[in-house]
Amino acid sequence: MKKFKLKKIDNKKKTFLYIFMIVVIYAIVMALTSAGIINRYYNGILITVCINLILVVSLNLTTGYLGQLTLGHAGFMAIGAYAAAYFSKTFMTIPQPFSFIIALLIGGVMAMIAGLIIGVPALRLKGDYLAIITLGFGEVIKTILLSMAIIGGAKGYIGIPRVTTFTSAYVFVIITIVFVCLLIKSRHGRAIISISEDEIASEASGINIVKYKIMAFAFAAFFAGIAGGIYAHYMGIIEPKTFGFNKSIEILVMVVLGGMGSINGAVIATIAITILPEMLRSLSQYRTLMYAVTLIGVMLYKYDPRVQVLMCKAKMFCAKINPFKRKEAK
Amino acid sequence: MNVLKISNLGINFGGLRAVDNFNLEINEGELVGLIGPNGAGKTTVFNMLTGVYAPTDGTLQLGGVKYNGKTTYQIANMGIARTFQNIRLFKNCTVLDNVKVAMHDTYRYSVIDAVFRLPKYYRLEKQMNEKAIELLKIFSLEDYAESKASSLPYGKQRELEIVRALATNPKLLLLDEPAAGMNPNETKELMNTIKKVRDEFKIAILLIEHDMKLVKGICEKITVLNYGCVLAEGDVETVLSNKSVISAYLGD
Numbered sequence: 176m177k178k179f180k181l182k183k184i185d186n187k188k189k190t191f192l193y194i195f196m197i198v199v200i201y202a203i204v205m206a207l208t209s210a211g212i213i214n215r216y217y218n219g220i221l222i223t224v225c226i227n228l229i230l231v232v233s234l235n236l237t238t239g240y241l242g243q244l245t246l247g248h249a250g251f252m253a254i255g256a257y258a259a260a261y262f263s264k265t266f267m268t269i270p271q272p273f274s275f276i277i278a279l280l281i282g283g284v285m286a287m288i289a290g291l292i293i294g295v296p297a298l299r300l301k302g303d304y305l306a307i308i309t310l311g312f313g314e315v316i317k318t319i320l321l322s323m324a325i326i327g328g329a330k331g332y333i334g335i336p337r338v339t340t341f342t343s344a345y346v347f348v349i350i351t352i353v354f355v356c357l358l359i360k361s362r363h364g365r366a367i368i369s370i371s372e373d374e375i376a377s378e379a380s381g382i383n384i385v386k387y388k389i390m391a392f393a394f395a396a397f398f399a400g401i402a403g404g405i406y407a408h409y410m411g412i413i414e415p416k417t418f419g420f421n422k423s424i425e426i427l428v429m430v431v432l433g434g435m436g437s438i439n440g441a442v443i444a445t446i447a448i449t450i451l452p453e454m455l456r457s458l459s460q461y462r463t464l465m466y467a468v469t470l471i472g473v474m475l476y477k478y479d480p481r482v483q484v485l486m487c488k489a490k491m492f493c494a495k496i497n498p499f500k501r502k503e504a505k
Numbered sequence: 506m507n508v509l510k511i512s513n514l515g516i517n518f519g520g521l522r523a524v525d526n527f528n529l530e531i532n533e534g535e536l537v538g539l540i541g542p543n544g545a546g547k548t549t550v551f552n553m554l555t556g557v558y559a560p561t562d563g564t565l566q567l568g569g570v571k572y573n574g575k576t577t578y579q580i581a582n583m584g585i586a587r588t589f590q591n592i593r594l595f596k597n598c599t600v601l602d603n604v605k606v607a608m609h610d611t612y613r614y615s616v617i618d619a620v621f622r623l624p625k626y627y628r629l630e631k632q633m634n635e636k637a638i639e640l641l642k643i644f645s646l647e648d649y650a651e652s653k654a655s656s657l658p659y660g661k662q663r664e665l666e667i668v669r670a671l672a673t674n675p676k677l678l679l680l681d682e683p684a685a686g687m688n689p690n691e692t693k694e695l696m697n698t699i700k701k702v703r704d705e706f707k708i709a710i711l712l713i714e715h716d717m718k719l720v721k722g723i724c725e726k727i728t729v730l731n732y733g734c735v736l737a738e739g740d741v742e743t744v745l746s747n748k749s750v751i752s753a754y755l756g757d
């Protein structure tokens with residue numbers, strides 16, 4: 176008789192592989208930097224990739240796993256950026272790594288509070304209110320920042336210590352990804368996913384759907400705030416117009432393109448979309464057009480049976496070359 | 506002691522009185538049938554019992570405690586679990602995860618436990634897995650534990666919904682047409698399993714069903730609804746031979 180056996184709760188081998196990859200990627204970048212192959216320009220692109228990764232992975236929590244469309248992720252990034260920058264500029268005397276870390280945490284927490292303020296009323300309603308409210312929220316934040324002279328207004332907020340390095344950005348990418356992955360594989364994560372699958376069944380199974388919607392939304396806002404802080408301390412100057420609707424859509428496109436609710440997909444899509452325009456500088460004026468076309472394309476063809484067959488084949492291929500495949504007992 | 510007591514329950518949808526003056530008492534371990542022609546209001550009764558619809562009037566009591574106005578998830582955690590007429594599984598999740606979602610309230614650990622993978626996380630996840638497999642075994646679904654729920658054949662999906670409902674640890678289980686779309690063999694098997702579930706878990710079951718063989722086979726008493734009103738109630742033989750019940754089903 177075949178005895179049934181479940182997969183381990185956390186696959187140790189897989190965990191080691193991921194840790195190995197994290198270390199190797201970091202080592203490669205460091206080696207290339209000290210060899211002078213990664214110059215300031217490439218370093219900048221890498222940091223941008225890191226910032227976008229944090230934004231995309233966090234948005235994936237609400238739009239991918241929770242299944243709620245939000246259109247104002249850049250708004251949370253803005254709050255994080257300005258809050259972190261304000262802290263750094265006000266408390267210049269605190270020694271460096273601490274000041275930066277505290278600034279980022281403050282940015283994250285402020286964004287999270289903003290997330291709660293708009294999420295609590297919006298997520299209580301059933302339907303697509305969240306998309307509309309977050310869209311409005313993003314624009315309102317931008318307008319408020321424009322009108323605040325104390326943080327530079329439309330001229331931009333200048334003189335932020337430029338302390339972001341690839342290392343610090345990379346560390347926060349890892350923290351974000353690990354957090355989301357571990358959260359998703361827990362009772363909280365299952366609750367969040369069940370909401371996107373079927374709200375009614377989820378509630379009938381005892382899930383407080385309002386609580387979990389707010390939780391996912393608040394965590395996403397927190398990490399967007401962190402990303403904002405990293406961005407502010409990389410640029411040294413921030414302007415409200417950077418955090419507009421276009422930025423929100425850019426993040427959303429990466430989430431959708433990566434396949435909602437998939438971390439690996441999101442990472443690949445982010446890297447591709449961040450780096451491609453840099454490679455194709457001459458085409459950069461078509462960037463927005465490209466986003467629109469890709470987004471429409473994905474929506475049109477995602478459920479096309481031909482595409483699904485292709486995806487299935489790709490998955491089977493991946494499974495075949497997967498070194499961690501479980502050996503079936505005879 | 507009665508598990509559920511429904512008194513004078515009614516609901517209006519605009520001008521439509523979908524359910525009117527509905528009374529029902531279910532005792533511990535009882536298996537009760539709710540039958541009636543299409544559109545009679547059976548599913549609406551379930552929706553009111555589980556807080557999906559707010560009744561226009563009447564009171565609902567679970568174990569002697571009035572629970573009108575509680576939300577769906579609170580009612581689920583108080584001990585009323587249900588299945589749906591049109592299967593509502595978490596399709597893209599595994600069979601195991603479908604069951605584990607419903608164990609959310611019983612096995613509690615915090616976000617901190619989860620993201621730092623503290624011992625409590627592993628301990629409770631392991632317990633959950635064991636319990637879930639135990640429940641899946643009732644319907645011999647354990648071999649499918651790691652398959653996607655949507656990949657199950659139709660009959661198995663219906664059974665998985667029952668398992669998921671049982672995973673909330675209910676006192677009362679509501680089944681909305683559990684045998685719909687099943688062939689006679691599957692229905693027979695399902696009948697035995699429902700009885701077994703009742704005996705093993707010592708829970709009360711209220712089921713909506715059109716298949717009279719199933720109803721006659723397992724229900725101890727039945728209530729007949731027609732146009733939102735109770736047409737007859739009592740033990741199965743008497744009710745099914747009732748003239749007005751026959752004419753409601755066959756037309757005049």
Ligand SMILES: Nc1ncnc2c1ncn2[C@@H]1O[C@H](COP(=O)(O)OP(=O)(O)OP(=O)(O)O)[C@@H](O)[C@H]1O
Binds near residue numbers: 544545548550
């Ligand atoms: N949300 C709603 N809004 C308006 N009318 C509704 C709503 N839900 C149900 N109804 C109406 O209430 C009546 C009873 O519906 P219900 O689904 O409870 O019937 P049922 O007995 O379960 O039938 P079936 O055997 O076909 O499942 C129907 O006339 C239906 O159209």
Ligand SMILES: [Mg+2]
Binds near residue numbers: 547549590
């Ligand atoms: Mg019905």
